[in-house]
Amino acid sequence: MSKRYRKAIEALQLELVRLQRGLRSSGKRLLVIFEGRDAAGKGGTIKAITESLDTRGYRIAALGKPSETETTQWYFQRYVAHLPSAGEFVLFDRSWYNRAVVEPAMGFCSSTQYEAFLDAVPAFEKLLADDGIILVKYWLAVDQAEQEKRFAERADDPLKRWKLSPVDLVARRKYVEMGRLRDVMIERTQRDHAPWFVVDFNDQKRGRINLIRHLLQQVPLHEEAVPALKLPKLKAKPKTEHVTDKAVWVPDTF
Template identity: 75%
Template structure:
């Protein structure tokens, strides 16, 4: 029997992690941040691929509408926090206000500074309430980012990933790097530290991130019990569906 590949081994552990969350009622929130094309979406896809869809949620919010723009900044994120037994993955998060919004002029200087002051206290409330919070920055060099942009621009299946904001951000690489460093320096705390992962090689980056994520959580004592299938009654039969429904043509 062939030895499982590293990703398959890690995905088995992710299934065990999800089972542990369900059994213990723990709440897990993982934040994925990084430059455009860093690999956030692909990593989230690999993490959730083997999981029970009823036990996790991916949160990727669009820009705030006119009503949300008048709310307390964190308000639109709070309804998406995990409940007991849930695993929530944020594909970008409230940290939009730390990098993207100030770089693009989507917030005022006062809003930006108020956000940086508020984040440590906000995240302390989450952690003190029992939420398991992990924050990852996916790091990618500009040369590698450019190659991924070019690939997206030429692939019709990936062009949708290039938003107007992504294109505008190409002129703000240095500025966004400074904003990122300020964000990490101001919001890296003992209760909610930042973890940086090298994502110039996306496959290795995914493996290292998943391995690290699993190592932060004490799930290993909880394994999934074996399942014994009940005996099938009668002989297996072909499925005969009523002719009332319409049949899909077998083109392939």
């Protein structure tokens, strides 16, 4: 699977480069939302998508807990600042949909705020679509047994422990409730201009491949990849880099 996966992901990354070139030349704006349970695979998928892209043409929006000031603002206000500009690709690692699943499950919003959000979000997303933003929303689905396995791996790995927040640990006990909230979210916010797509992420590599292939089909703006270049020969021998003695070299320790 590993060799097959690497071959498939490299081919898809080439298509993503072509997609990015198409966005840039057309001036279109692409916004992709990644939602799902903790440890579903959102971060790894976003890394796979952006690995070979021009860093000047995409942004990842992963907003933390709202500040005191932000809690007094219109709910969507802090997200609006991260919307894509012409030719840009923005990926939301969680989004305004926190208010549809995480916040009500954890008691971070009132029932009035929750209902007001579900009533408002279709109109908000219609404004984005009417202004020309291409909006695609994904829910990464993972069974509880697989989620528990990934939590255990994170707990054992010192490089991944930071991913386990206190909220994650409490949310483990709310698997069924969060599933119910997810279904309500999809049922009340599914629209032709802002569709929800569910991807099986019990196998993360397979899930990434399926999601990226699907995403490429949603945005038919691909341009040809940059053609192969033949570099002209240097007119002299390659030079050694000589840096001023005022600079301090980092010791070679490897």
